[in-house]
Amino acid sequence: MRLRVNGGDVELPEPTLAEAVATVTDARRGIAVAVNGEVIPKAQWTRPLSEGDSVEILTATQGG
C-alpha cells in the first residue's frame, strides 16, 4: 500500500498507523500524528491506514 509519510512516499503492506509512524521515529513523547489533516491520539494508532493516506508526524523545534 502506498502512503505519504512526512512528505515522502512509503510502501507498506496493510499498515497500521503505528507502523507508519515507526518508519520515521521510535519516539512516543513530544510528537503528534495526523492522518489526512486530522490529529489521531496515541490510543488510536492501532487503526489501519488506507491507500493514499497522508501521515504527518510533528514535534517541537526551535522557533520564535
Place this chain on the structure above:
Amino acid sequence: MEDPLVIAGRRLGSRLILGTGGASGLEPLKRAIVAAGTELVTVALRRVDPASEGSLVDLIADCGVSILPNTAGCFTAQQAVRTARMAREALETDWVKLEVIGDSDNLLPDAVELLAAAKTLVAEGFTVLPYTSDDPVLARRLADVGCAAVMPLGSPIGSGLGIRHPHNFAMIRDGVDIPMICDAGIGTASDAALAMELGCDAVLLASAVTRAADPSMMAAAMRQAVAAGRLAHLAGRIPRRDHAEASSAFAGMAEW
C-alpha cells in the same frame, strides 16, 4: 516588589517571553533561557527529523520553564488550526501563539485569516495569544473573540527595527483589557524598555537574543530592560514639554 504577569489566570514571574528560533544550538539556547530569567519559551512545530540530536522539549523541561507552541509558517486559518491541534497533542498544552502570516517577505499577519483561526481555537478551548499587526481595531476584535492576550508587532519579525509606531501601541493599550505583549521587531534593550514604558505587559523576543554576538549577555540585558521599563511605566513618567522647566528654584539666587 511582586508584580506577576497574569495570562488566562496563570501567573508568570517574568515579563520576558523568549523565542527559541535562531539559536545556534541547544547549549547556547539553554544559557540564554537561564540568563533571561524567562518562565515561558516558544517553539515551532515541524516534521520529526530522524537525524536531529538532543531534545528541545527535554532542554526546556530541564530549565523549569513552560512551552508556548507557535503556528509559525502558516498562511491560512486552516493550517494554523491544524498546527495548534498538533501542538496540543504533542506538548500537552492548550496555549498557542497564533501566527498566520500573509506575506513570505515581510511576514506580516493576515488579519482575516488570523481572526478566523482565533475564533475557532477559542471555541476549541485553546488559550490563544495572537501575533498581530499594530492595529488597535484588530486588537480589539481579537480580544472580543476571546483571545487571552494580544501580541502586536513592533516591526517585522527579525528586523530589529524596534517599535515603529509607538502611538499605535498606546492606542492598543487603551483599547483592550487583556494583556498586551510586544511580539517581534525588538533589536536591543532600549526597544524592550520602550515597549514596557508604552504599557505592554510583557515582551516576546527571539532573534534579538539568539542572533546577538553574545546571546546570554543580551538575554541578561533584556531581562533588566523589561524590568526597568515596567518599573518606569508603573512609576509614571513626567510629561514631555516644549520648553525647559528648571529643577533648581530661581528664588534665593545671589546677586553678582
